[in-house]
Amino acid sequence: MKKIVTGALCALAAICCAVSVSLAQQPAAKSQRVTIAQDEPAFGLIVKLKGNTAAAANADTVRSFSAKAGVALAKGRAMTDRVAVYSFQTMQTRAEATAAAVRLAADPAVEYAVPDRLMTLAQAAPNDPQWDAQWHYHAPAQVPGGSNLAAAWATTRGSRAITVAVIDSGIRSAHPDLAARIVPGYDFVSAFNELLAYGVPASWFANDGDGRDNDPTDPGDWLTSAERSALPSAFVSAFNPSVMSSSWHGTHVAGTIAAVADNGVGVAGMADIQILPVRTMGRLGRGMQSDILAGILWAAGVPVSGAPPNPNPAHIINLSLGGSGPCDAAYIDVMDQLRARNKIVIAATGNEGGPVSSPANCNGVIAVTAHAYNGDNAYYANTGLLTVVSAPGGGCGFFSFSGGACSSRSDRVLSTVNSSNTAPGAEGYGLSQGTSMAAPHVSGAVALMLSLSPSLQPAIVRSLLETTARPHPPGTTCASPLNAGICGAGLLDAGAAVAAVHSRLPTVSISMPAIERPGRTIQMIGNVQLKTAAGLKQVVWRQVGGPPVNLVHESPGSTLATFTTPPTGTVSFEARAIDDSGFTGVGTASMRVIFTAGHRAADSADTERRPNAERPGAGHGPGW
Known part of the structure; x- marks a missing residue:
């Protein structure tokens, strides 16, 4: 998560509270997932009769069924006492076979009719070479802190009709695992003439040479030691800039939600949906609250002065950023507007080990804390009664941290980044930890839920996340009665949440x-x-x-x-x-x-x- 400061430049350290580590791209795994295309040939129809199949092979029955299905069928063969299989005399596409089945199913003698088509062996794991390192998606039987993604994929992989806005540091839109997911976004990071008085350009924080425009590309948010030494003392005194490498924070968040899966490249994301990149955070991971509010409104389809209309309003708003203090009037106003538009807002609770930050503490926002590989609440994660659910954020669990047995770097969250520590270089993959990494896991799960039912009300989504969450594992921080309620309803279970939606569809x-x-x-x-x-x-x-x-x-x-x-x-x-x-x-x-x-x-x-x-x-x- 990234921090913000109300009414001024956010003085915040990135809420991915560890430095990203770039991982070299690995070759594709040998195993492949086979996809059946919609035009894959179908071989015939499987038909269940309301009576027995004694007459199924009768020439009159075949002629009658052919006329009603609108395609020529061959002699039927019995599969059970009431189910027969009829081959097509001429091969049909899957779509044509489905239409024929619908027509035949209307016959009063037929209980059902479906296409007889090729199926494949179920392969839960995608072929992305670094999938095994993405522990945060795995089933709880394998990893106690996993989000159970494969179980959700058994029902849906997502829908390109669903859009998630990532309000963040921008995007590396040419990344091979993201390019196919990105829709046109906007850069709301302003240039401030007030900075001229401190001896730096108005666009110093924007770091892209200008202010707001239609290019949400992340230029990097680094500051080297040499660059800090060269800054005017008045600027250093006022803003206390810290030396840091580029975080590629927005790209990491976007990858967790929607990196392309099953493409034989890099990592997998949670959902086959669209990402709307909205840049509101600039150099040093800092951003103005006014820019953030403008970005949130624009992402939701609300008109913003000086910005063009948004042609792709988001269903879900991911906010892996925040600042201390209560939800102020400006945030309250914006969240009220989003609720009126039925938007779902998901925000990180923060990384200070304290109370839930703003805007995660605003009414109606789904506040997400973080847990480690073993399901223990992460040592850095903010908690409180406003927390809705916990999701994988990586790093050390509270007990292992306090006991000096901190997790290894591999226990962080793996996603898409750029490989450079400063200005953009080659696209790659990296490990980060924080509630910033937890929030997009929930956004990805909700995107899968909306892929089944896009009109779900925010309150229903929140309720389903809570009722399907797994209990905090025994012996972990949040399982203690002393901490009841402060870590949310439990650990995110994407599979259970998607199944809950599916079972309730009319x-x-x-x-x-x-x-x-x-x-x-x-x-x-x-x-x-x-x-x-x-x-x-x-x-x-x-x-x-x-x-x-x-x-x-x-x-x-x-x-x-x-x-x-x-x-x-x-x-x-x-x-x-x-x-x-x-x-x-x-x-x-x-x-x-x-x-x-x-x-x-x-x-x-x-x-x-x-x-x-x-x-x-x-x-x-x-x-x-």
């Missing part, structure tokens, strides 16, 4: 005919089953494929929608149900439109509205 299906003729007015019914006590907030309908049609909702958020079938083609629709807590379920359905000789064109008053059990196409005359 189930959605769409009732409509599978095959129709042109010119028919069709009414679709969205069938929604909620999984929580919350009520249904809305159903959002949209067309997701086929010739465009005019989709009409019965009323805003209605479970009903109508459209008129086009002259030909396959049309597909999505119904997205959102409950009052923000849990979101999605259902899809497709209809094949075919004009057959001898069929009259239907007028717009000819409306179809059928329950699930009715046979598609019933009553349409010969051939249907």
